Amino acid sequence: MNLKVTDIKQYIYCPRIIYFLYICPVSKKTTYKMESGKVEHMVLDKLEERRTLKRYRLAEGERVFHTYLESERIGLQGKLDMHIVVDKQYYPVEYKFTERSASLNHKYQLVSYAMLLEDYYRCTVRNGLLYLVPKNEIIPVEITPNAREFVYEIIDKIRQIIRSERVPERQRKVNKCRDCEYRRFCGDIDIWTKERVDKCIF
Numbered sequence: 564m565n566l567k568v569t570d571i572k573q574y575i576y577c578p579r580i581i582y583f584l585y586i587c588p589v590s591k592k593t594t595y596k597m598e599s600g601k602v603e604h605m606v607l608d609k610l611e612e613r614r615t616l617k618r619y620r621l622a623e624g625e626r627v628f629h630t631y632l633e634s635e636r637i638g639l640q641g642k643l644d645m646h647i648v649v650d651k652q653y654y655p656v657e658y659k660f661t662e663r664s665a666s667l668n669h670k671y672q673l674v675s676y677a678m679l680l681e682d683y684y685r686c687t688v689r690n691g692l693l694y695l696v697p698k699n700e701i702i703p704v705e706i707t708p709n710a711r712e713f714v715y716e717i718i719d720k721i722r723q724i725i726r727s728e729r730v731p732e733r734q735r736k737v738n739k740c741r742d743c744e745y746r747r748f749c750g751d752i753d754i755w756t757k758e759r760v761d762k763c764i765f
């Protein structure tokens with residue numbers, strides 16, 4: 564069974580999410596943020612079709628939207644937002660609708676897509692691009708051998724969680740739990756108590 568590229572992103576955010584996705588599936592509500600994200604994607608696709616590639620610091624090239632990629636060899640599948648083809652060079656592009664900076668899980672999601680593109684075109688991908696839409700910022704990401712190796716390690720760890728059916732340790736960073744869409748399923752996390760303690764004035 565192939566894993567999804569989004570699993571890589573989720574594992575880096577918190578390994579416990581893999582448990583909720585594969586071992587003990589929970590039903591999450593579709594949030595307003597998810598719905599508006601879809602609309603933003605569509606609007607952006609339309610805009611992208613008309614723009615030049617200057618923002619990506621690339622010369623003329625072809626944009627390809629929403630390519631479904633899968634590789635039995637790597638054990639991954641997913642749909643890439645966009646990639647740019649310039650003279651047989653391939654650049655995966657992921658849109659991120661975050662006001663914050665690019666994070667590690669965004670980086671490795673992009674590296675995973677780069678690896679899938681390599682299989683698809685039988686080529687070597689050396690660079691990918693994260694497009695932080697609200698900030699209108701492009702972050703180049705180098706696709707290094709170490710980064711590829713790290714993706715393979717994560718794939719192994721995800722498979723271990725699925726095989727063992729054991730719930731991973733909870734996330735130690737309270738901020739991550741506070742922003743997590745699975746937090747109401749994590750019964751052993753009392754972030755609200757911590758928050759109250761933080762706000763206490765003695």
Ligand code: SF4
Pocket residue numbers: 576577578579580732733734739740741743744745746747749752
């Ligand atoms: S609430 Fe915290 S521990 Fe639970 S899945 Fe989310 S990040 Fe992980």
